[in-house]
Amino acid sequence: MDAPEVVIQRIPLYVRLLNQFQIDGISVASSSEIGSALGMTSAQIRKDLGYFGHFGTQGKGYDCAMLLKELRGILQIDKEWAVALVGVGRLGRAIIGYPGFAPEGFKITAAFDVNTKQVGKAIGGILVQPISELGRTLKSKNIHIAVVAVPTNEAPNIIGNLKECGIRAILNYSSISPKVPNEVKVRNIDPILALQSMTYYL
Amino acid sequence: MDAPEVVIQRIPLYVRLLNQFQIDGISVASSSEIGSALGMTSAQIRKDLGYFGHFGTQGKGYDCAMLLKELRGILQIDKEWAVALVGVGRLGRAIIGYPGFAPEGFKITAAFDVNTKQVGKAIGGILVQPISELGRTLKSKNIHIAVVAVPTNEAPNIIGNLKECGIRAILNYSSISPKVPNEVKVRNIDPILALQSMTYYL
DNA sequence: AAATGTGAAGACCTTCACAGCA
DNA sequence: TGCTGTGAAGGTCTTCACATTT
Numbered sequence: 084m085d086a087p088e089v090v091i092q093r094i095p096l097y098v099r100l101l102n103q104f105q106i107d108g109i110s111v112a113s114s115s116e117i118g119s120a121l122g123m124t125s126a127q128i129r130k131d132l133g134y135f136g137h138f139g140t141q142g143k144g145y146d147c148a149m150l151l152k153e154l155r156g157i158l159q160i161d162k163e164w165a166v167a168l169v170g171v172g173r174l175g176r177a178i179i180g181y182p183g184f185a186p187e188g189f190k191i192t193a194a195f196d197v198n199t200k201q202v203g204k205a206i207g208g209i210l211v212q213p214i215s216e217l218g219r220t221l222k223s224k225n226i227h228i229a230v231v232a233v234p235t236n237e238a239p240n241i242i243g244n245l246k247e248c249g250i251r252a253i254l255n256y257s258s259i260s261p262k263v264p265n266e267v268k269v270r271n272i273d274p275i276l277a278l279q280s281m282t283y284y285l
Numbered sequence: 286m287d288a289p290e291v292v293i294q295r296i297p298l299y300v301r302l303l304n305q306f307q308i309d310g311i312s313v314a315s316s317s318e319i320g321s322a323l324g325m326t327s328a329q330i331r332k333d334l335g336y337f338g339h340f341g342t343q344g345k346g347y348d349c350a351m352l353l354k355e356l357r358g359i360l361q362i363d364k365e366w367a368v369a370l371v372g373v374g375r376l377g378r379a380i381i382g383y384p385g386f387a388p389e390g391f392k393i394t395a396a397f398d399v400n401t402k403q404v405g406k407a408i409g410g411i412l413v414q415p416i417s418e419l420g421r422t423l424k425s426k427n428i429h430i431a432v433v434a435v436p437t438n439e440a441p442n443i444i445g446n447l448k449e450c451g452i453r454a455i456l457n458y459s460s461i462s463p464k465v466p467n468e469v470k471v472r473n474i475d476p477i478l479a480l481q482s483m484t485y486y487l
Numbered sequence: 488a489a490a491t492g493t494g495a496a497g498a499c500c501t502t503c504a505c506a507g508c509a
Numbered sequence: 510t511g512c513t514g515t516g517a518a519g520g521t522c523t524t525c526a527c528a529t530t531t
Contacts, residue, residue, distance in 0.1 A: 089500070095481035096462060113512060122464040125512090126502050133514060141508045141513045159484045166480075177379045183460075187477050227487050228480065252483035254476055258385075260298060262324040268486050270479035274456055275389050277472035278368075278430065279297035281454035282361045284470050285429050291522070315490060327490090328524050335492060343491045343530040 086134035093131055094154055096121060101151040113144035165192040165226045167250075169241050170233035171201050171211050174256055178232055179207040189228070193220050197237060214241070218248045228252045235259055288336035295333055296356055298323060303353040315346035367394040367428045369452075371443050372435035373403050373413050376458055380434055381409040391430070395422050399439060416443070420450045430454045437461055 100120055104112055114125040114132075121128075132138055132145075135157050139145045155161040166189050168175055178184075179191060194209045195217060196202060202213045212220060220226070229250045233241050238257035245253060246267055253269045255261065263269055302322055306314055316327040316334075323330075334340055334347075337359050341347045357363040368391050370377055380386075381393060396411045397419060398404060404415045414422060422428070431452045435443050440459035447455060448469055455471045457463065465471055 087500075091485050092478075092482045094485070095478045098481070099460070099478075115512085121462065124502065126504095127500095129512090129514060130501075137514070139513050142511045143509070144512065157485065158481055159487060160481050164480075164484060173382070180375070183477060184480075187481070189477075189480055228483070251487050252480070254479055254483075258301070260323065268483040270483060272474060272476060272479065274474060275385060275391075276294075276297045276301075277456055277474065278366075278386075278391050278454070279300070279360055279362050279389070280294045281430070281456075281470040281472060282366060283293050283296070283359065285361060285453050289522070317490085326524065328526095329522095331490090331492060332523075339492075341491050344489045345531070346490065 084134070086131075090131045090134055091158075093123075094158055095160075097128075097131075098151060098154050098158065098160070101147050101154070104147045105151065110147055111144045112147055114139070116144070160188055163188045163190055164228055165190055165224050167191070167193045167195065167217075167221060167224075167226045167229045168209075169195045169214075169217075169229060169231050169245070170237075171196045171204075171206050172198075172232070172234070175232040176206060178230060178256075179209060191230070192224050193226060195220075197233070197241075214244060217244055221248050221250065226250075228254070230254045230256070232256045286336070288333075292333045292336055293360075295325075296360055297362075299330075299333075300353060300356050300360065300362070303349050303356070306349045307353065312349055313346045314349055316341070318346070362390055365390045365392055366430055367392055367426050369393070369395040369397065369419075369423060369426075369428045369431045370411075371397045371416075371431060371433050371447070372439075373398045373406075373408050374400075374434070374436070377434040378408060380432060380458075381411060393432070394426050395428060397422075399435070399443075416446060419446055423450050423452065428452075430456070432456045432458070434458045 097117065100117060114128040118125040118128045136153065138150050138153055168178060168191050171194050184191065191209060194206060194211045195214055196211050197214055201211045204211045227250060229245050231238060231241055231253055235258040238259045239261065242253065242261045246263060251267055253267065255269055255271045258273060258275065260271055261269055299319065302319060316330040320327040320330045338355065340352050340355055370380060370393050373396050386393065393411060396408060396413045397416055398413050399416055403413045406413045429452060431447050433440060433443055433455055437460040440461045441463065444455065444463045448465060453469055455469065457471055457473045460475060462473055463471055
């Protein structure tokens with residue numbers, strides 16, 4: 084049986100923790116140790132890992148280096164991914180300037196904007212192209228992941244374009260929750276929704 | 286029975302859609318209309334709304350204006366919230382400069398940084414204060430929500446401080462998943478985790 | 488006729504608890 | 510002994526389906 088989506092969303096958390104364990108010189112960790120470091124039960128750790136294989140040693144725990152390598156392989160984050168950015172306004176520029184993506188293997192290698200005033204500029208070393216070049220460039224640069232940083236009103240169109248051009252993963256900073264077919268994954272980054280779902284409890 | 290957290294996280298989506306409906310001049314909507322606009326089933330819409338009251342009219346649907354007002358009241362987003370920002374580095378400055386919070390009622394009214402070089406500066410009209418002033422300022426400005434935009438290594442301490450100072454809601458941009466007591470709500474904004482949980486499917 | 492509100496059913500996810508192994 | 514891996518149990522969330530209301 085393959086792993087449900089919730090599990091997939093937790094694996095990156097395990098990867099991050101195991102990285103930290105390596106820095107801290109911890110070479111073996113039990114499911115309880117991993118669990119308590121993350122505020123989860125040991126059973127959940129074991130169940131989650133159990134979807135992918137038998138990584139542990141009974142009576143001992145998990146070898147951190149080995150488990151880390153396995154999980155990175157499972158997530159396919161053991162290689163570099165080329166990423167396209169759509170929208171080079173205020174937010175898009177902040178994203179290009181953000182130094183956190185590249186070290187994790189996500190490299191922005193193409194940028195697009197509907198605004199003809201932006202097209203042709205180089206931002207952070209990346210040439211801004213018109214949307215009409217999407218299909219060609221995504222194919223030639225082997226890009227399967229897009230970051231959407233356009234105004235909300237443009238977002239539905241852009242996301243439609245990305246789908247048509249065969250994009251399979253979208254990190255969406257716009258304020259819409261796009262409806263996409265099952266074979267396209269979307270993750271929405273939306274601080275307003277996050278805040279609004281907390282005020283309920285105040 | 287009170288609404289589960291998943292439901293609370295969907296209510297802001299309904300609010301946003303109802304806003305759009307008002308702009309579009311749609312005054313009444315059925316659960317199926319709401320559902321299909323959001324890619325959800327009509328049953329889910331009805332169940333979700335059912336946690337809070339009887340807002341619909343049988344045979345007709347929901348009055349958008351009325352439902353919007355009710356939901357905004359339930360979420361408590363029908364008033365202004367003062368928000369504290371911790372960390373005024375690259376990301377913190379982008380957050381101060383982001384024009385999306387204020388129109389939604391979230392107003393950054395205080396800023397803090399551990400770096401003494403930042404303290405005393407005014408950024409976007411907000412004076413940067415030392416962390417030692419947290420407790421006093423949060424109380425005097427009646428702040429219950431904090432945005433954390435500090436480097437990951439500082440985050441655990443900062444979040445500890447915020448807890449002690451009585452903060453009840455944290456929008457966390459740092460790369461840790463803080464363990465907090467039940468009475469503190471946290472929402473993590475983490476684009477790397479989001480990307481890493483999509484590459485699995487590629 | 489049309490759509491809500493809601494018990495019941497079903498699907499999904501988490502936790503328990505223990506057999507089995509190092 | 511200590512901890513994994515995993516069926517079974519328990520809990521939570523979603524969908525079904527229909528009685529009820531306008």
